[in-house]
Amino acid sequence: MCHMTRDTVRQFGPLARDYALSESHARGRTLAMLALRVQPRATDAVLDVATGGGHTALAFAPAVRLVVAHDVSRSMVQQTLGRARDAGLSNLRGVVSPAECIPFAAECFDVVTCRTAAHHFDDLGAALREARRVLRSGGRLAWTDLAAATDPELRALQHRLEVLHDATHRGTWTPAEWRDALEGAGFREIAIEGGVDERLTELPGGTSAAEWCERSRTPPEAQAEILRLLREARQTTREALGVRDEGDDVRFCLYKLVATARA
Amino acid sequence: MALSQDLIDILACPKCKGTIRLEKDQSGFVCETCKLFYPVVDDIPNFLIEEARPWSGAGSGTGTGEPAPA
Numbered sequence: 640m641c642h643m644t645r646d647t648v649r650q651f652g653p654l655a656r657d658y659a660l661s662e663s664h665a666r667g668r669t670l671a672m673l674a675l676r677v678q679p680r681a682t683d684a685v686l687d688v689a690t691g692g693g694h695t696a697l698a699f700a701p702a703v704r705l706v707v708a709h710d711v712s713r714s715m716v717q718q719t720l721g722r723a724r725d726a727g728l729s730n731l732r733g734v735v736s737p738a739e740c741i742p743f744a745a746e747c748f749d750v751v752t753c754r755t756a757a758h759h760f761d762d763l764g765a766a767l768r769e770a771r772r773v774l775r776s777g778g779r780l781a782w783t784d785l786a787a788a789t790d791p792e793l794r795a796l797q798h799r800l801e802v803l804h805d806a807t808h809r810g811t812w813t814p815a816e817w818r819d820a821l822e823g824a825g826f827r828e829i830a831i832e833g834g835v836d837e838r839l840t841e842l843p844g845g846t847s848a849a850e851w852c853e854r855s856r857t858p859p860e861a862q863a864e865i866l867r868l869l870r871e872a873r874q875t876t877r878e879a880l881g882v883r884d885e886g887d888d889v890r891f892c893l894y895k896l897v898a899t900a901r902a
Numbered sequence: 903m904a905l906s907q908d909l910i911d912i913l914a915c916p917k918c919k920g921t922i923r924l925e926k927d928q929s930g931f932v933c934e935t936c937k938l939f940y941p942v943v944d945d946i947p948n949f950l951i952e953e954a955r956p957w958s959g960a961g962s963g964t965g966t967g968e969p970a971p972a
Binding site: 707716 | 906908909912913914915916917919922940943944945946947948949950951
């Protein structure tokens with residue numbers, strides 16, 4: 640069944656410009672990792688699922704034949720296409736749909752990317768099955784997302800922080816859970832890098848809670864609760880999340896993972 | 903600006919995954935199986951099923967069909 644995530648559309652429509660300008664989205668480590676793992680070819684057709692600020696779509700476009708920027712929010716797609724025009728890129732197209740319900744024929748893409756968006760999906764398994772369906776045999780999947788800790792207490796705190804930050808957050812998964820989900824969707828040659836244990840983050844030095852909340856228009860009371868939870872976390876949790884007090888702000892680590900596989 | 907043929911060629915109905923047809927005026931795509939009209943707004947096809955309009959079938963195949971009144 641296909642779902643339209645109305646909350647996600649409402650949340651991200653007005654934020655398209657902020658995500659386009661976000662440093663962690665524009666220059667984060669996982670963007671380079673996606674390109675390195677995929678090794679794009681001039682003949683490739685690429686689908687960038689939930690393109691958001693369009694950083695992945697724009698990064699791949701100069702190296703491939705075609706990129707389709709997909710998102711459930713029309714504002715995000717519109718902005719990505721505008722940025723492509725400004726950059727002189729003529730091979731970028733756009734469509735609007737949920738990730739769980741992709742409007743393409745089977746086996747028409749060589750690469751499916753998705754960066755830091757799966758935690759908003761209603762159904763990760765359905766989104767991965769759709770990615771598998773539209774990939775040609777041997778096609779490459781390269782997705783990054785927030786990584787869940789295996790420790791239940793730390794994972795619960797990560798989830799609480801994310802939901803406070805953005806009510807459209809649905810969930811995050813451990814590397815083992817990603818592997819299971821990819822296997823369940825029919826992928827092979829699965830590799831998962833990063834995660835909490837490897838402390839993979841987009842930028843060195845972690846994330847400013849204030850900037851993180853500002854980008855997503857987190858309500859002030861939710862932002863205050865985020866700061867309180869980080870400041871008052873037990874020492875082992877603070878160390879695990881790399882929490883650092885900085886005056887009125889707190890820096891901490893949003894851990895990422897990179898999942899690659901073949902159809 | 904017209905929709906690009908390389909995109910049109912690979913699109914399918916998000917619901918049944920079957921063939922869809924672009925209206926001659928490029929106002930949207932029709933799935934004759936699901937009887938749904940998916941609008942194109944500012945050259946961006948909108949395949950949110952919840953926002954698709956019922957398709958009456960009138961003029962099907964001629965490019966002159968109209969979405970049923972919402």
